[in-house]
Amino acid sequence: MKRYLVFLSLLTILLLGGVGAAALQQDTPAAQSGKKAASSSNSSSQSQGTTGEEVFQANCARCHRPPMSISPRITGTIIMHMRMRARLSRQDEQLLLKYMAP
């Protein structure tokens, strides 16, 4: 029983440490300017509906680190494969294609 508690404590520390570190990061000037940019992009996306970037950020990280870059030449094939795996809608696929291979 003791070892479960020890491990649970370590997991909690890892989790809280991450949350705390991210909160600290959000207070830095760079993060605040990023926050402003994000909020302005959010307000513009709310008026225009979901963007490809939002679909990318929300879905890719469900399973893996989002790739830094993919050649437009192969993007269509990759997105088809990901659409099958992540059960994405046709609309999400089109938004991702516009975002990744404009």
Next chain:
Amino acid sequence: MGSRILSFAHQLKWLRFLVVLAIYLSIFWRLNAQDDSENHAGHVPIISGGAGYLHNVDGGVTSLEPQVSPVLLVPFGSHVLLESRTDFLGFFQRENQTTGPFKGKIFKSVDYAQLDWLANTHIMATAGKYLLPYGLYSERLEPFWIRNLQDSPIDVTIGLPAGGSGDGVMLRGVAIQRPSYSLQYSAYFSARSSVNQLQAARTAGGDASIFLPHPHLEIGTSYQRLLQDHEINSVSPYVSWQPPAVPIDLKAQYDYSYYGNGYWLETAYDFDKLPIPPFLQKLQAVGRMQQFFPLNGGGNDLPRINTQRFDFGLNYYFRDDLRIVSSYGRSFSSQQDANVWNIGLSYRFILPLWPERKK
């Protein structure tokens, strides 16, 4: 003579089927040209996958495991995709486990070879050998270049009989999509097969999950009924959450079947948002705890006694496709406690197989 006529009729039937299939594929290809008019995405065949090496020490026994898993993706337009993954895994251990020279062999297995028809948002159909859509691991986290810890959970075989692949048909898609949520499903039937590289169990099942895009939260459940020998049910609810404000990935799953039940809880934290030197921002810390409690004697690739295991991992990403993986785990059971060490390298590759066609 009669059998010759039958054989000719059979061949004619196949020929007709192939002609109809070719016509359908060419129609899809034409449709594709219209669909992609708003972007420059190419649909060329590619070979992707991962290559890696893992040095594993489990209870004092060392294993050397080089691995290559090419994934072949051949699109026919933007609605039909042929995809396949083959694993080549080397497994080498010392002759007497702890002493002597290393000996072993290379295992080859076809994980899936399937034809997908991406009809629309609501229906995507698959035929062939496919990965059973059960829980979080089988389809999504199983590739070694994706998973954060190289060892799978101890109860990962629940819902994944005969190696985790099925031979048959599968439907999947998005049942409902709204800006604040989407409801996703999979349903499949697999026939029993003992053909080499096509081994599968007779099963039917499905998976349903709700995904909330704003909090990046997914909650789902998988169900499966094994339709051979003992007709047993397996069920696994799961949750996956990547809170947008913090670089944390939380995943948890509970598994129940006739042979036992258990759970695992995994969290990964990326250092990339921390105010630390850039070379340290490439680190990722991982933790996992899991317990398994056998029922009806356990077995079927599951522990026969109560087992607990804790793992800690530290991964270093040189790039998003190249990383060093390492972990330490300790397994507890009434038979023996054991340390498990892993260190290795994984690389994900993507290569186009031929040039993009001119538009």
